[in-house]
Amino acid sequence: MKKKRIYLNAFDMNCVAHQSPGLWRHPDDQAWRYKDIEYWVELAKTLEKGRFDGLFIADVIGIYDVYGNDKETTIREATQVPVNDPILLVSAMSHATKHLGFGITCSTTFEHPYPFARRISTLDHLTKGRVAWNIVTSYLESGTKNIDIGDRFQHQERYHIADEYLEVCYKLWEGSWEEQAVIRDKETGIFTDPTKIHEIQHKGKYFDVPGIHLCEPSPQRTPVLFQAGASEAGKKFAAKHAECTFISVPSKEASTAYVKDLRQKTRDEGRDPQSLKVFALFTPIVGETEQEAWAKYDELASYVSLEGALTLLSGWSGVDFSQYDLDEEINYIETNAIKSLLEVLTKFSPNKKWTVRELATFAGIGGMGPVVVGTPKQIVDKFEEWVDETDIDGFNIAYAITPGTFIDFADLVTPELQRRGLLKTAYEEGVYREKLFGKGKAYLAQEHIGANYRKDSNKAKVI
Template sequence: MRREIRFNAFDMNCVGHIQQGLWTHPRDQSHRYAQLNYWMDYARRLEAGLFDGIFLADVLGINDVYGGNGDAALRGAVQVPVNDPMMLVPAMAAVTKHLSFGVTANLTYEPPFLFARRMSTLDHLTGGRIGWNIVTGYLDSAARAIGLAGQSAHDDRYDLADEYMEVIYGLLEGSWQDDAVVADRANGVYADPAKVRKIRHQGKQYSLDAMHLCEPSPQRTPVLYQAGSSTRGREFAATHAECVFVNGQKIEGVRAIVDDIGARAIAAGRFPDDIKIFMGATIVTGRTDKEAREKFEDYRSHASSEGALVHAAASLGIDFAGYDLDEPIRTAKTAAIVSNVEAMTRSAGPQWTKRKLLEQMVLGSRQVPMVGSAEKIADTLIDWVDQVGIDGFNLSRTVVPECFDDIIELVIPILQDRGLYKTAYREGTLREKLFDSPRLPARHVGARFRSVT
């Protein structure tokens, strides 16, 4: 039986997210990012179109690798200014019933005790529709913003993340028993103290002696997303993630990542189907190829090469301002996103240049867009699912809201006609919609921290 394809809108609480420069398009509405009604309308639109969710990226710190400062990022609105994505979720949840919300949060800079409360609160307020994209950061500017000299090494950040997750699981899964809340009005007892326990942890990075402040939420632990495709990132994903976000390059490269994550999941005592894979994609479509190509050329005229280089410099850890167009890029090990460097090397070869990079960034990002009629786009998406084994797509915005309107109006009906996209939402929490279970399965590492009634 073929997989049902899932769509998340991929965005960020800012003006310029992935496709740099497209905020200058006269029809683009991303300049309204600081208006709450913009996001509420956005959520209504996505739910009416049967999108599975909205995946909200986030970054702490400014993209200041390019040229050694943040000037170009500020000029081009390259992920700055950027507001807190979590503040948007309750408002969007209030005007929807089924849409899910994946929020990115950097565990490096927030104590797990406080973060656990934020996740439980969002899970309560959304009725169990929250997911957490676990990231460890990649910008030295973020580290400096909280008083550190710079980031720790890439793999060391994942070691810290493993310990962080232990504390999070303890608080969310182990502090309150399922029946701790009795809400006994007659005797004035809301929670039974015998069924709420302190979580004690003494580790290399974190110390804790506290009970969780929140009663059990619908999912307890939010659905866990992870976006690292480096070797260490895949190891982390195989242990913790329920959904993995991969960047699309060549089919063979993505298939190798998907297969590796599945093999690592088995080694960790899990099933490959315990992890849903979402691939990042950019779509420009129309009723015909000609219409799609004209729209693409229109969008392309607003893309910013400088903005694209600013974003790429930060995520790759390489200052492209110091290179001539055809000078080979030196890809020494950096503390940035290792998988991005690996993907770029696979795509452009070991001696790639700034010119090769710019040739890929036709819409202001390294993500090469899919351009074509809705029929052609549907065929392409189905090929990716069938050949690689992915479960869905995180669709990055180009010109909003029309980019998602096009998907809803033109592409989804074709996928529905082919029996590959839902025609109505299922009931339940986000985890129930994905895995038919409201809680982490017993074979997930987080379940080992579960309180025994």
């Protein structure tokens, strides 16, 4: 049986402490360089050398102030604050690389779709079609204190807003400009044929957007669509809109149940369930020998801040973990934040009893995905296990230290993946979507809901 190709994203954020709180203190960590474009360019080159498909850049609007009901711990620990805008990094990184894709996290809750659609089209042009959008609805209520959105922050309401947000974007990206609208005819003096540009005339519950898209069609029109929401509402949204989804689960059992449910929901939306690529969060700690790898892990673990981890966990779940003793067992609590975190712990891992300390220790390196320690062979063995047994398509590689984790991966794990035929040895030409789904598939698939907004004249371009 032919082995399933493994897809790879690197997982990072434009900040000091992404998902390994405390490890910025490690002497080899360079996360403090997040403000320097040279750091990001070097990282992009490392990832392309390691044949990563993309760099997935997280983002939040707001700060983690659930733990202790204040922001003091978050600020002291630098847990995702200070945090800079992710989108401004991409032009320089794309200029320094040829193939690496860039997944940008942007929220549908705090920004109007009209200027956002222009910014993404601009970036897709500048990168020659290497842009993805990680669609989030935001979960930190602290963000609403600075951007007034009224009563629209309830979990279900945020996804209703996101659904209409996507409709506006599809109309702008797919339907406003026909394929042959830009003529550039110097003889007639016509640059763009006005008869092939259409106002979208959108009037909805949340947005009124009557006009045309301001950009000519970019190489992908619509960017590759990622989504990371894992609640029931989030999975339903992913099944309808996402081409790739990112999951954070602590075990193979949890991943198997999650992916099976997600693929069924995709089928229910009338889509091929395998057309949705699933990336699982993983943090590899690799050494040339097993002893070296475990020594490296023990050193890294000594820098973990449990309190920093609990600030993140409190923000992700909406539960103030400062109220609980470290050895107290966690039970499911209904919250308005990321419901899925506690659902995964209790629903998909019913036999595991988590204490607050265990959860903080587990999440302290790389977040809520597995930490895998070993030689390149052992790391790739684990990758194959997960792909074969859980039906995922690839991995979002989180770091313990940056760029060290990614350098180790490129130098040690990538060659082993390639030796087994699990990872490409060279990139294929084409835009990001073609690299993920195949040559000739630069645009959204015909079965995707976004394709419904195309004008007849450019449907023929889709394969």
